[in-house]
Amino acid sequence: MLAIFDVDGTISDSQHHITHAMAMGFEAVGLTPLPTSEVLSIVGLSLPEALVRLLPEASQEIRDAVVAGYKASYKSARAASPAPLYPGARELLDRLHRREDTVLAVATGKSRRGLRALVEYHGLETHxxxxxxxxxxxxKPHPSMVEAALLETGMRADQAVMIGDTSYDIQMGRAAGVRTIGVSWGYHPVEALRExxxxxxxxxxxxxxxxxxNMAEAQK
Structure with missing residues:
Protein backbone atom coordinates (compact mmCIF):
# COMPACT_ATOMS: atom_id res chain seq x y z
CA MET A 1 0.00 0.00 0.00
CA LEU A 2 1.08 3.56 -0.71
CA ALA A 3 0.35 6.10 2.05
CA ILE A 4 0.70 9.66 0.74
CA PHE A 5 1.00 12.30 3.44
CA ASP A 6 0.38 16.00 3.33
CA VAL A 7 2.85 17.91 5.53
CA ASP A 8 1.61 21.21 7.00
CA GLY A 9 -1.24 20.52 9.40
CA THR A 10 -0.93 16.75 8.99
CA ILE A 11 2.49 15.69 10.24
CA SER A 12 4.04 19.13 10.90
CA ASP A 13 2.54 21.88 13.06
CA SER A 14 3.80 24.84 11.03
CA GLN A 15 0.93 27.27 11.55
CA HIS A 16 3.03 29.79 13.48
CA HIS A 17 5.65 29.90 10.72
CA ILE A 18 2.94 30.25 8.08
CA THR A 19 0.86 32.94 9.77
CA HIS A 20 3.91 34.99 10.76
CA ALA A 21 5.41 34.79 7.27
CA MET A 22 2.13 35.81 5.67
CA ALA A 23 1.83 38.78 8.05
CA MET A 24 5.35 39.87 7.10
CA GLY A 25 4.50 39.55 3.42
CA PHE A 26 1.40 41.70 3.82
CA GLU A 27 3.22 44.32 5.89
CA ALA A 28 6.02 44.50 3.30
CA VAL A 29 3.55 46.00 0.81
CA GLY A 30 1.69 48.14 3.35
CA LEU A 31 -1.30 45.84 3.83
CA THR A 32 -2.91 44.89 7.13
CA PRO A 33 -2.30 41.22 7.95
CA LEU A 34 -5.32 38.95 7.71
CA PRO A 35 -6.87 37.02 10.62
CA THR A 36 -5.25 33.68 11.37
CA SER A 37 -8.34 31.75 10.28
CA GLU A 38 -8.20 33.26 6.79
CA VAL A 39 -4.51 32.48 6.40
CA LEU A 40 -4.93 28.89 7.56
CA SER A 41 -7.81 28.41 5.13
CA ILE A 42 -5.35 28.47 2.21
CA VAL A 43 -2.75 26.10 3.69
CA GLY A 44 -2.06 23.39 1.14
CA LEU A 45 -2.33 25.60 -1.90
CA SER A 46 0.76 26.79 -3.74
CA LEU A 47 1.71 30.34 -2.74
CA PRO A 48 0.62 32.02 -6.00
CA GLU A 49 -2.79 30.32 -5.84
CA ALA A 50 -3.09 31.15 -2.14
CA LEU A 51 -2.50 34.85 -2.81
CA VAL A 52 -5.09 34.90 -5.57
CA ARG A 53 -7.62 33.72 -3.00
CA LEU A 54 -6.43 36.00 -0.21
CA LEU A 55 -6.04 39.10 -2.41
CA PRO A 56 -8.43 38.64 -5.34
CA GLU A 57 -8.57 42.37 -6.14
CA ALA A 58 -4.82 43.03 -5.90
CA SER A 59 -2.53 43.41 -8.87
CA GLN A 60 -0.16 40.63 -9.81
CA GLU A 61 2.72 42.89 -8.82
CA ILE A 62 1.34 43.23 -5.28
CA ARG A 63 0.70 39.48 -4.98
CA ASP A 64 4.21 38.72 -6.20
CA ALA A 65 5.65 41.11 -3.62
CA VAL A 66 3.68 39.42 -0.83
CA VAL A 67 4.95 36.02 -2.00
CA ALA A 68 8.53 37.32 -1.93
CA GLY A 69 8.05 38.72 1.58
CA TYR A 70 6.48 35.47 2.75
CA LYS A 71 9.34 33.37 1.39
CA ALA A 72 11.99 35.58 2.96
CA SER A 73 10.29 35.50 6.37
CA TYR A 74 9.61 31.77 6.27
CA LYS A 75 13.20 31.05 5.29
CA SER A 76 14.48 33.03 8.29
CA ALA A 77 12.05 31.32 10.67
CA ARG A 78 12.96 27.89 9.30
CA ALA A 79 16.66 28.56 9.75
CA ALA A 80 16.12 29.66 13.36
CA SER A 81 13.74 26.87 14.35
CA PRO A 82 12.22 24.43 11.84
CA ALA A 83 8.55 23.61 12.34
CA PRO A 84 7.99 20.75 14.79
CA LEU A 85 6.24 17.50 14.02
CA TYR A 86 3.00 16.82 15.84
CA PRO A 87 3.47 14.62 18.92
CA GLY A 88 3.21 11.04 17.71
CA ALA A 89 3.86 11.80 14.05
CA ARG A 90 7.48 10.70 14.05
CA GLU A 91 6.70 7.46 15.86
CA LEU A 92 3.94 6.67 13.37
CA LEU A 93 6.20 7.34 10.38
CA ASP A 94 8.94 5.18 11.90
CA ARG A 95 6.58 2.25 12.38
CA LEU A 96 5.03 2.57 8.93
CA HIS A 97 8.49 2.80 7.38
CA ARG A 98 9.41 -0.54 8.96
CA ARG A 99 6.36 -2.29 7.49
CA GLU A 100 7.14 -4.35 4.41
CA ASP A 101 3.62 -3.86 3.08
CA THR A 102 3.60 -0.04 3.23
CA VAL A 103 5.34 2.59 1.11
CA LEU A 104 5.36 6.25 2.17
CA ALA A 105 5.19 9.39 0.04
CA VAL A 106 4.59 13.13 0.45
CA ALA A 107 2.35 15.49 -1.52
CA THR A 108 2.64 19.04 -0.19
CA GLY A 109 2.10 22.65 -1.13
CA LYS A 110 5.52 23.45 0.36
CA SER A 111 8.44 24.41 -1.84
CA ARG A 112 11.12 21.85 -2.64
CA ARG A 113 13.59 23.73 -0.43
CA GLY A 114 11.15 23.89 2.46
CA LEU A 115 10.22 20.23 2.17
CA ARG A 116 13.84 19.10 1.99
CA ALA A 117 14.75 21.24 5.00
CA LEU A 118 11.95 19.74 7.10
CA VAL A 119 12.70 16.16 6.04
CA GLU A 120 16.42 16.55 6.75
CA TYR A 121 15.95 18.35 10.06
CA HIS A 122 13.70 15.59 11.38
CA GLY A 123 15.85 12.78 9.93
CA LEU A 124 13.18 11.43 7.59
CA GLU A 125 15.33 11.15 4.45
CA THR A 126 14.90 7.38 4.18
CA HIS A 127 11.23 7.23 5.08
CA LYS A 140 -3.76 21.28 -5.07
CA PRO A 141 -6.45 20.10 -5.62
CA HIS A 142 -5.06 19.18 -9.06
CA PRO A 143 -4.22 15.44 -8.94
CA SER A 144 -0.74 15.81 -10.46
CA MET A 145 1.20 15.26 -7.21
CA VAL A 146 -0.66 12.06 -6.35
CA GLU A 147 -0.36 10.78 -9.91
CA ALA A 148 3.39 11.41 -9.84
CA ALA A 149 3.73 9.57 -6.53
CA LEU A 150 1.86 6.60 -7.99
CA LEU A 151 4.11 6.57 -11.04
CA GLU A 152 7.31 6.93 -9.03
CA THR A 153 6.45 4.12 -6.61
CA GLY A 154 4.84 1.81 -9.17
CA MET A 155 1.55 1.70 -7.30
CA ARG A 156 -1.98 1.71 -8.67
CA ALA A 157 -4.62 4.15 -7.50
CA ASP A 158 -6.54 1.37 -5.77
CA GLN A 159 -3.42 0.61 -3.72
CA ALA A 160 -3.03 4.15 -2.40
CA VAL A 161 -4.48 6.54 0.14
CA MET A 162 -4.08 10.31 0.54
CA ILE A 163 -3.87 11.58 4.12
CA GLY A 164 -4.37 15.28 4.82
CA ASP A 165 -5.96 17.98 6.95
CA THR A 166 -7.48 20.23 4.29
CA SER A 167 -10.27 20.01 1.78
CA TYR A 168 -7.63 20.51 -0.95
CA ASP A 169 -5.90 17.27 0.11
CA ILE A 170 -9.13 15.33 -0.02
CA GLN A 171 -10.17 16.81 -3.36
CA MET A 172 -6.73 16.05 -4.80
CA GLY A 173 -6.90 12.45 -3.68
CA ARG A 174 -10.39 11.97 -5.02
CA ALA A 175 -9.41 13.54 -8.36
CA ALA A 176 -6.56 11.02 -8.62
CA GLY A 177 -8.87 8.11 -7.79
CA VAL A 178 -7.27 7.13 -4.48
CA ARG A 179 -8.88 6.68 -1.10
CA THR A 180 -8.74 9.60 1.29
CA ILE A 181 -8.30 10.05 5.03
CA GLY A 182 -8.88 13.39 6.71
CA VAL A 183 -7.21 14.23 10.02
CA SER A 184 -9.04 16.29 12.63
CA TRP A 185 -6.04 18.10 14.17
CA GLY A 186 -5.10 20.29 11.20
CA TYR A 187 -6.12 23.60 9.67
CA HIS A 188 -9.51 22.90 8.07
CA PRO A 189 -12.58 21.97 10.13
CA VAL A 190 -13.75 18.38 10.04
CA GLU A 191 -17.02 19.52 8.46
CA ALA A 192 -15.08 20.81 5.44
CA LEU A 193 -13.37 17.44 5.02
CA ARG A 194 -16.70 15.65 5.14
CA GLU A 195 -18.24 18.04 2.64
CA ASN A 214 -6.04 -2.59 8.16
CA MET A 215 -5.85 -1.19 4.63
CA ALA A 216 -2.42 -2.73 4.09
CA GLU A 217 -3.54 -6.11 5.41
CA ALA A 218 -6.60 -6.07 3.17
CA GLN A 219 -4.38 -5.76 0.09
CA LYS A 220 -2.38 -8.91 0.82
Missing amino acids: FQSLQCADDHPS VGADRIVTDFDELEELLG
Whole structure:
Protein backbone atom coordinates (compact mmCIF):
# COMPACT_ATOMS: atom_id res chain seq x y z
CA MET A 1 0.00 0.00 0.00
CA LEU A 2 1.08 3.56 -0.71
CA ALA A 3 0.35 6.10 2.05
CA ILE A 4 0.70 9.66 0.74
CA PHE A 5 1.00 12.30 3.44
CA ASP A 6 0.38 16.00 3.33
CA VAL A 7 2.85 17.91 5.53
CA ASP A 8 1.61 21.21 7.00
CA GLY A 9 -1.24 20.52 9.40
CA THR A 10 -0.93 16.75 8.99
CA ILE A 11 2.49 15.69 10.24
CA SER A 12 4.04 19.13 10.90
CA ASP A 13 2.54 21.88 13.06
CA SER A 14 3.80 24.84 11.03
CA GLN A 15 0.93 27.27 11.55
CA HIS A 16 3.03 29.79 13.48
CA HIS A 17 5.65 29.90 10.72
CA ILE A 18 2.94 30.25 8.08
CA THR A 19 0.86 32.94 9.77
CA HIS A 20 3.91 34.99 10.76
CA ALA A 21 5.41 34.79 7.27
CA MET A 22 2.13 35.81 5.67
CA ALA A 23 1.83 38.78 8.05
CA MET A 24 5.35 39.87 7.10
CA GLY A 25 4.50 39.55 3.42
CA PHE A 26 1.40 41.70 3.82
CA GLU A 27 3.22 44.32 5.89
CA ALA A 28 6.02 44.50 3.30
CA VAL A 29 3.55 46.00 0.81
CA GLY A 30 1.69 48.14 3.35
CA LEU A 31 -1.30 45.84 3.83
CA THR A 32 -2.91 44.89 7.13
CA PRO A 33 -2.30 41.22 7.95
CA LEU A 34 -5.32 38.95 7.71
CA PRO A 35 -6.87 37.02 10.62
CA THR A 36 -5.25 33.68 11.37
CA SER A 37 -8.34 31.75 10.28
CA GLU A 38 -8.20 33.26 6.79
CA VAL A 39 -4.51 32.48 6.40
CA LEU A 40 -4.93 28.89 7.56
CA SER A 41 -7.81 28.41 5.13
CA ILE A 42 -5.35 28.47 2.21
CA VAL A 43 -2.75 26.10 3.69
CA GLY A 44 -2.06 23.39 1.14
CA LEU A 45 -2.33 25.60 -1.90
CA SER A 46 0.76 26.79 -3.74
CA LEU A 47 1.71 30.34 -2.74
CA PRO A 48 0.62 32.02 -6.00
CA GLU A 49 -2.79 30.32 -5.84
CA ALA A 50 -3.09 31.15 -2.14
CA LEU A 51 -2.50 34.85 -2.81
CA VAL A 52 -5.09 34.90 -5.57
CA ARG A 53 -7.62 33.72 -3.00
CA LEU A 54 -6.43 36.00 -0.21
CA LEU A 55 -6.04 39.10 -2.41
CA PRO A 56 -8.43 38.64 -5.34
CA GLU A 57 -8.57 42.37 -6.14
CA ALA A 58 -4.82 43.03 -5.90
CA SER A 59 -2.53 43.41 -8.87
CA GLN A 60 -0.16 40.63 -9.81
CA GLU A 61 2.72 42.89 -8.82
CA ILE A 62 1.34 43.23 -5.28
CA ARG A 63 0.70 39.48 -4.98
CA ASP A 64 4.21 38.72 -6.20
CA ALA A 65 5.65 41.11 -3.62
CA VAL A 66 3.68 39.42 -0.83
CA VAL A 67 4.95 36.02 -2.00
CA ALA A 68 8.53 37.32 -1.93
CA GLY A 69 8.05 38.72 1.58
CA TYR A 70 6.48 35.47 2.75
CA LYS A 71 9.34 33.37 1.39
CA ALA A 72 11.99 35.58 2.96
CA SER A 73 10.29 35.50 6.37
CA TYR A 74 9.61 31.77 6.27
CA LYS A 75 13.20 31.05 5.29
CA SER A 76 14.48 33.03 8.29
CA ALA A 77 12.05 31.32 10.67
CA ARG A 78 12.96 27.89 9.30
CA ALA A 79 16.66 28.56 9.75
CA ALA A 80 16.12 29.66 13.36
CA SER A 81 13.74 26.87 14.35
CA PRO A 82 12.22 24.43 11.84
CA ALA A 83 8.55 23.61 12.34
CA PRO A 84 7.99 20.75 14.79
CA LEU A 85 6.24 17.50 14.02
CA TYR A 86 3.00 16.82 15.84
CA PRO A 87 3.47 14.62 18.92
CA GLY A 88 3.21 11.04 17.71
CA ALA A 89 3.86 11.80 14.05
CA ARG A 90 7.48 10.70 14.05
CA GLU A 91 6.70 7.46 15.86
CA LEU A 92 3.94 6.67 13.37
CA LEU A 93 6.20 7.34 10.38
CA ASP A 94 8.94 5.18 11.90
CA ARG A 95 6.58 2.25 12.38
CA LEU A 96 5.03 2.57 8.93
CA HIS A 97 8.49 2.80 7.38
CA ARG A 98 9.41 -0.54 8.96
CA ARG A 99 6.36 -2.29 7.49
CA GLU A 100 7.14 -4.35 4.41
CA ASP A 101 3.62 -3.86 3.08
CA THR A 102 3.60 -0.04 3.23
CA VAL A 103 5.34 2.59 1.11
CA LEU A 104 5.36 6.25 2.17
CA ALA A 105 5.19 9.39 0.04
CA VAL A 106 4.59 13.13 0.45
CA ALA A 107 2.35 15.49 -1.52
CA THR A 108 2.64 19.04 -0.19
CA GLY A 109 2.10 22.65 -1.13
CA LYS A 110 5.52 23.45 0.36
CA SER A 111 8.44 24.41 -1.84
CA ARG A 112 11.12 21.85 -2.64
CA ARG A 113 13.59 23.73 -0.43
CA GLY A 114 11.15 23.89 2.46
CA LEU A 115 10.22 20.23 2.17
CA ARG A 116 13.84 19.10 1.99
CA ALA A 117 14.75 21.24 5.00
CA LEU A 118 11.95 19.74 7.10
CA VAL A 119 12.70 16.16 6.04
CA GLU A 120 16.42 16.55 6.75
CA TYR A 121 15.95 18.35 10.06
CA HIS A 122 13.70 15.59 11.38
CA GLY A 123 15.85 12.78 9.93
CA LEU A 124 13.18 11.43 7.59
CA GLU A 125 15.33 11.15 4.45
CA THR A 126 14.90 7.38 4.18
CA HIS A 127 11.23 7.23 5.08
CA PHE A 128 9.62 8.52 1.88
CA GLN A 129 10.03 6.93 -1.54
CA SER A 130 8.42 9.89 -3.30
CA LEU A 131 8.49 13.60 -2.43
CA GLN A 132 6.08 15.73 -4.44
CA CYS A 133 5.92 19.50 -3.89
CA ALA A 134 4.52 22.75 -5.25
CA ASP A 135 7.61 23.58 -7.33
CA ASP A 136 6.94 20.68 -9.70
CA HIS A 137 3.16 20.56 -10.01
CA PRO A 138 -0.05 22.59 -10.34
CA SER A 139 -1.51 23.61 -6.99
CA LYS A 140 -3.76 21.28 -5.07
CA PRO A 141 -6.45 20.10 -5.62
CA HIS A 142 -5.06 19.18 -9.06
CA PRO A 143 -4.22 15.44 -8.94
CA SER A 144 -0.74 15.81 -10.46
CA MET A 145 1.20 15.26 -7.21
CA VAL A 146 -0.66 12.06 -6.35
CA GLU A 147 -0.36 10.78 -9.91
CA ALA A 148 3.39 11.41 -9.84
CA ALA A 149 3.73 9.57 -6.53
CA LEU A 150 1.86 6.60 -7.99
CA LEU A 151 4.11 6.57 -11.04
CA GLU A 152 7.31 6.93 -9.03
CA THR A 153 6.45 4.12 -6.61
CA GLY A 154 4.84 1.81 -9.17
CA MET A 155 1.55 1.70 -7.30
CA ARG A 156 -1.98 1.71 -8.67
CA ALA A 157 -4.62 4.15 -7.50
CA ASP A 158 -6.54 1.37 -5.77
CA GLN A 159 -3.42 0.61 -3.72
CA ALA A 160 -3.03 4.15 -2.40
CA VAL A 161 -4.48 6.54 0.14
CA MET A 162 -4.08 10.31 0.54
CA ILE A 163 -3.87 11.58 4.12
CA GLY A 164 -4.37 15.28 4.82
CA ASP A 165 -5.96 17.98 6.95
CA THR A 166 -7.48 20.23 4.29
CA SER A 167 -10.27 20.01 1.78
CA TYR A 168 -7.63 20.51 -0.95
CA ASP A 169 -5.90 17.27 0.11
CA ILE A 170 -9.13 15.33 -0.02
CA GLN A 171 -10.17 16.81 -3.36
CA MET A 172 -6.73 16.05 -4.80
CA GLY A 173 -6.90 12.45 -3.68
CA ARG A 174 -10.39 11.97 -5.02
CA ALA A 175 -9.41 13.54 -8.36
CA ALA A 176 -6.56 11.02 -8.62
CA GLY A 177 -8.87 8.11 -7.79
CA VAL A 178 -7.27 7.13 -4.48
CA ARG A 179 -8.88 6.68 -1.10
CA THR A 180 -8.74 9.60 1.29
CA ILE A 181 -8.30 10.05 5.03
CA GLY A 182 -8.88 13.39 6.71
CA VAL A 183 -7.21 14.23 10.02
CA SER A 184 -9.04 16.29 12.63
CA TRP A 185 -6.04 18.10 14.17
CA GLY A 186 -5.10 20.29 11.20
CA TYR A 187 -6.12 23.60 9.67
CA HIS A 188 -9.51 22.90 8.07
CA PRO A 189 -12.58 21.97 10.13
CA VAL A 190 -13.75 18.38 10.04
CA GLU A 191 -17.02 19.52 8.46
CA ALA A 192 -15.08 20.81 5.44
CA LEU A 193 -13.37 17.44 5.02
CA ARG A 194 -16.70 15.65 5.14
CA GLU A 195 -18.24 18.04 2.64
CA VAL A 196 -15.63 17.21 -0.01
CA GLY A 197 -16.03 13.48 0.51
CA ALA A 198 -13.25 12.20 2.77
CA ASP A 199 -13.61 8.42 2.98
CA ARG A 200 -12.58 8.41 6.63
CA ILE A 201 -11.68 10.96 9.30
CA VAL A 202 -9.35 10.13 12.18
CA THR A 203 -8.84 11.97 15.44
CA ASP A 204 -5.36 10.84 16.46
CA PHE A 205 -2.26 9.06 15.18
CA ASP A 206 -3.16 5.78 16.87
CA GLU A 207 -6.44 5.67 14.97
CA LEU A 208 -4.64 6.57 11.76
CA GLU A 209 -2.09 3.79 12.25
CA GLU A 210 -4.78 1.20 12.90
CA LEU A 211 -6.70 2.26 9.80
CA LEU A 212 -3.61 2.21 7.57
CA GLY A 213 -2.62 -1.17 8.97
CA ASN A 214 -6.04 -2.59 8.16
CA MET A 215 -5.85 -1.19 4.63
CA ALA A 216 -2.42 -2.73 4.09
CA GLU A 217 -3.54 -6.11 5.41
CA ALA A 218 -6.60 -6.07 3.17
CA GLN A 219 -4.38 -5.76 0.09
CA LYS A 220 -2.38 -8.91 0.82
